[in-house]
Amino acid sequence: MGGSGWVSFGKRKKINEAKNNVQINKHVRGLSDDECETDELVSLVGTDCDSDDEDTCGKFPTFFMPKSMADYEWEVGTYFISKEEFIKAIRTYGLQNERNLKIGKNDKKKRVRVTCLGSKGKCGWIAYCAYVPIVQTWQLRKIVDKHTCCREFNNRLMNAKWLSGRIENTVRENLTVKVVHIREKGLRKWKVSISHTMSFRARSMAANNIDGSFTKQYKRIYDYAHELRRSNSGSTIKLKVEDHDGAKIFQRFYICLKARFGGELLTVMARDAKDQMLPLAYAVVEVENKYTWSWFLDILIDDLGGRPNIRPKP
Structure with missing residues (x-):
């Protein structure tokens, strides 16, 4: 009886045997001990899962990048929309936790193994992610989520692409931010020494991403x-x-x-360093007079860091 919503006896037995082989150690979690390439333990997409044995239909979460991956706990079975997203999560986790992780050069289309280089390569932390054809996505198949090494400051995970995403808001606010400030941020926030070349490339990539977002806005x-x-x-x-x-x-x-309804629009224009005019602020008031202009300008001066004058009485 292997129709929709049912799992054959042979497959169910195979699944249960694999589950029994999972180690009890809370730090060692995996869908199998030998990094099997079968799909029996992923969610059975396309089935109704009406069987009373709910364990045969696994329900696994999809990864979303949290605000911080410091002390992040990995969950076996987690889906990643792409290999790149998994690697980005690994880089972020390693840099924020000061762990020197190595992303192995495995089969680019099917699997990725990550190990920790701490304690001269003897740290037991590992992660194994593989592509699952049945759901056409990547899944964390095995994790040993315990480090036996000390934190390391000189992390090899840092690259220009990852850094560009972390400094994008800084570059958006100041397109001419100095490279030395980016290097200082890397040392202060992630305790990683960033080269001048990497900082320069990261700033350029961030600026290109910002220009791209502006282009998308104009398309709308x-x-x-x-x-x-x-x-x-x-x-x-x-x-x-x-x-x-x-x-x-x-x-x-x-x-x-x-x-x-009626009203008046008050507008203040500004001139930038290239002698270009741009609107700085505007306000809608009931009528244009000395009091409404004073009210408007007092708020503007306060926003610009100045001290507003005493506004006249109405």
């Missing part, structure tokens, strides 16, 4: 224009683009919002 400018028109009936929205090699390049955007 039509959606923005339609939403303005939908939510502000009677308003005038004009969008001008330029055709360049078959692609639409943003050129101009005109907005004149019309609402049922």
Whole structure:
């Protein structure tokens, strides 16, 4: 009776035997002792799992990168959407926990083994992740989640791609952040000495990612224009683009919002280092007069770090 929702007796026996072979040690967890390549212990996707024996249908979590992987506890059976995501998780775990992990050069399409180089390579921590064809994703098949080594400062896991993701917010706020500041952050936060070349490459990669996100935002400018028109009936929205090699390049955007209620729009413009004008702040007030302008400018000056003047009485 091997139809949908059922597990044949032979397969069930094989599964139970494999489960019995899992070591009881709480730090050693795996779907089998010998890194088997069978798929019997993964979730049986596509079946109804109506059998009373729920153990035959494993339910495993999908990995999502937490805010911090310090003291992270790995769970055998966890799914990863790709090999790259698993390796990224390993790098983050190793760097945040100061563990010198080695990502083995195994079969790139089927399996990845990770070991710890601590205690001169004698640390017992290992992780084994393999591609599971039945679910077309990667799964943590075995983990020995206990270190027998001391923490190490000079970690070999650091690379420019991983670092670029960690400094992206810093670069977004300051596109000209100095390389020396990136190196100082690496030493202070992860206790890793980062070379000048790696820091420079990481900053460039982060800047490229930021430019890419800006490009994606401009691709949605039509959606923005339609939403303005939908939510502000009677308003005038004009969008001008330029055709360049078959692609639409943003050129101009005109907005004149019309609402049922009156009011005045106060705007402050600024000039940047390249002598370009840009809107700095705006406010909607009931009427334009000395008091509303003072109220607006006091808040703006306070935001810019200055001391607001005493606002006049109404």
